[in-house]
Amino acid sequence: MKILKSLAAYSLIIVLIFSFSACHPKDEVAMTIGDVQITSALYMCALIQADGEARNLIDKNAAEGVENIDYFKQKIEGADYTDWVKNRAEEICKEYAAYELKFAEAGLEISEDTQSEIDFYTDYYWNTAGLGKFYEKNGVAFQTYKKFFTYSYKAREYFESIYGKDGTNPVSEEELKSAMDENFVLVNQLYASYTDTDGNDLSDDAKAEIKQKFESYVTRLNNGESFETIYNEYNATDDNDENDDNNQDGQDASGQPEESTTSNEDESDNTDDTPKPQDKNAIILGDSDTNFASEIFSDVKAMSPGEVKIIEPSSSTGIYLIVRKDILSDPYYLDYLNLEILKLLKQTEFENMIKEYANSLQFNKNNYAVNRFKVKKIVQYEDVYNE
Structure with missing residues (x-):
């Protein structure tokens, strides 16, 4: 009996040894x-x-x-x-x-x-x-x-x-510029949703009122009024506080992601040498393969620089007012979009x-x-x- 107990104890020791040696070490x-x-x-x-x-x-x-x-x-x-x-x-x-x-x-x-x-x-x-x-x-x-x-x-x-x-x-500068011009557009943009804050469709009369307002803006822009004036007027209107979604593409006014403040800070705070776009209200729209993908990219791409247009995409529940700008005329964007274009x-x-x-x-x-x-x-x- 003592021999059996000794063998059992020995077997237990062997099992424990192998159990501990089988543990996975840190790192x-x-x-x-x-x-x-x-x-x-x-x-x-x-x-x-x-x-x-x-x-x-x-x-x-x-x-x-x-x-x-x-x-x-x-x-x-x-x-x-x-x-x-x-x-x-x-x-x-x-x-x-x-x-x-x-x-x-x-x-x-x-x-x-x-x-x-x-x-x-x-x-x-x-x-x-x-x-x-x-x-x-x-x-x-x-x-x-x-x-x-x-x-x-x-x-x-x-x-x-x-x-x-x-x-x-x-990559040569010429190739970078060509790719930027092909895959990105620069615009001034106003956007209004055709739904309320709960996601319900606005009435036809409300939609018509929004469109009429945008059409009046188009007339004023074509008559030489500045986009900044209209932009400020539109965003100061009380009834646009909840309906306006001008930055619905996830960008600030400069076309940068919303978390970035590189080029849309108040001018009084811009005492450093950080490069800034010529137009603080311009935003970037990109093709579907870019980080700036926009549902209206193709429509805007077909516009000429300086052209003003209202766009109502069938896939959207809203309306855009677009002023197309020349992205190649501002050297800021070739630098800002450099890595995106290289990719x-x-x-x-x-x-x-x-x-x-x-x-x-x-x-x-x-x-x-x-x-x-x-x-x-x-x-x-x-x-x-x-x-």
């Missing part, structure tokens, strides 16, 4: 790509991104009105959902390694200004936007999230080091180059570390905040 290396080590937490970041991309693809292709999709029963590009996510996560890790290596190879460094931007946005997304709780539920700490977030900045700076003005293969011209070429380089790197995967992460176990953002 376990999941993959080594080139000489870049991808920790298990970084891999989880890639898996989360891949899962988000997969869900967006399925949502985009789903029939209108379909809800409660079982994503794990769907196929993407012929692959099962889980397989597609895992393969995409692996691609993301390879891209991460490629950008890390190319960034260092080019002798680039994150500037103080860029680092400040990274610090601001990672803190904002983690704490204010609530991503911190979501990532922590999935086993990712703030510093890992920040490290993963930073690689997109390295990608951008490496891209500019090739195609930018001082890059190794710069339109060179992003595909750049991504193909990075993909080819990434696939050429030696790749070693720690299956023991990787396989513990299950796509079905990813805690979704909405689940975190519905607890």
Whole structure:
């Protein structure tokens, strides 16, 4: 009996030894790509991104009105959902390694200004936007999230080091101007919605009154009155306080995203040397492939500079008054839109180059570390905040 007890105790010790040795250590290396080590937490970041991309693809292709999709029963590009996510996560890790290596190879460094931007946005997304709780539920700490977030900045700076003005293969100013003129228009714009604040259609009489007002503005503009005068008059009208949506494209008066105040600050505050547009009331409208995509881009593109027109797109529940301007006449916009234009011209070429380089790197995967992460176990953002 003593022998049996001793054997049982010995067996228990062996089991415990193997159990403890099977624990996953902190910062376990999941993959080594080139000489870049991808920790298990970084891999989880890639898996989360891949899962988000997969869900967006399925949502985009789903029939209108379909809800409660079982994503794990769907196929993407012929692959099962889980397989597609895992393969995409692996691609993301390879891209991460490629950008890390190319960034260092080019002798680039994150500037103080860029680092400040990274610090601001990672803190904002983690704490204010609530991503911190979501990532922590999935086993990712703030510093890992920040490290993963930073690689997109390295990608951008490496891209500019090739195609930018001082890059190794710069795009000519003529090509930039041509692409800007093709994909963007500059306008003065008034917009009025044909719905009330609850989303209900206005009466026909109310719509006719709005259109009549806009037609009177067209007459005044064609008679030489300034847009600024009409703009200020329109926005000072009490009954437009809730109905006006002049910046409905998510831009401020200069055409920049609303969170930016680079060129739409009060003139009394503009004591620095920050470049500013010639017309503070002008905004940018872009083609569908740009970050300034507008439903009326094609209509405005067909107008001549200086032309004034009312546009009522069939897909919209509102009315626009547009004065088309010449975007090439203000040098501010070639500089402001530089990166956006470069991406339109060179992003595909750049991504193909990075993909080819990434696939050429030696790749070693720690299956023991990787396989513990299950796509079905990813805690979704909405689940975190519905607890």
